[in-house]
Amino acid sequence: MIKPCNYLLSGPFPIQRKDGSWEVMEGCGAQHSQHHTPCKGGIWYSTDVSVGEVKALASLMTYKCAVVDVSFGGAKAGEREMSWIVDTYISTIGHYDINAHACVTGKLIGQGGIHGWISVTGGGVFHGIENFINEASYMSILGMTPGFGDKTFVVQSFEGLERKFGKHVRTIPIVPKAEFQDRILGALEKDIVHSGLAYTMEHSARRIMHTAVKYNLGLDLRTAADVNTIEKVFKVYSEAGVTFM
Incomplete structure (x- = not known):
């Protein structure tokens, strides 16, 4: 139940090259788990990335958030790109949203990013x-x-x-x-x-x-962290009744 990636969205998007020409590329986004929302992740521009890699990065984000008690599910850029997303959201469907700047993390300080x-x-x-x-x-x-x-x-x-x-x-x-x-x-x-x-x-x-x-794991702290993560995510699933579906 915890292992599979819950959602995967793929589709084309246009980019403009430095020479002014436009090119349509294929992109995908993954949400591994919605046991806590919103989902947290990042954006990765690369010609080498695969769907499987995106799904794996999303699942890793779930585990990383769970192990330190950050209440986000996992999803899977640079400061500039994150600021572009904020600007686009505000100028389109988010112009009435008082929390529009909070639609993504990792922004430039001047675009609502957090110092430190x-x-x-x-x-x-x-x-x-x-x-x-x-x-x-x-x-x-x-x-x-x-x-x-x-x-x-x-x-x-x-x-x-x-x-x-x-x-x-x-x-x-x-x-x-x-x-x-x-x-x-x-x-x-x-x-x-x-x-x-x-x-x-x-x-x-x-x-x-x-x-x-x-669990008598000695110095195997990675396994201990994995156990903590699985127990925390499963607890939320269980409390939400997902385990009985």
Whole structure:
């Protein structure tokens, strides 16, 4: 029930080349699950993408959202393209919609995007590692001491996520200062995003640790995360009565 992709839409759309000529191309969109709506995903312009790949990306988004308790189903661009979608929606069927700018995420700041969102992927990796690296029981299995001290991190490349992760490791204290945690009034949007990210990753990490212990998975944290995801999605299906259809 959870595995199949629920909806797939395909159709032609026109694009204008740099030389001014027009070309009609085929595109497709997938929604893996509507157990929580709206569905979250992205847009990918590529001549190499296949229908199967789009469906797989949509399902991965469902699992990624579920593992950190983000209440979206999965669906499957760049800032510029997302801003174009907002502009088109507002100028057509969305001009009476007060929340028109919220029709997509990942927009440019000037088009209603959220300050701080660019660094959340690397920041999420940092906060996820932070929770495990400070857990003595996990570090003892690896023969290491808790904390970032005397640890070396190796990244495969140095693109967006890796740069943001490196920035967090170098500059963010492992334990946020009390005044930062207590600061609500007058907080910048970026501060709220980063504070919420730290809480979300800590909550998710603790649940993964609990599941790993519950099912005796040891250091197989990926399986523990998969178990959490399946249990959460199935719970929503069950509460909605979908499992009895």
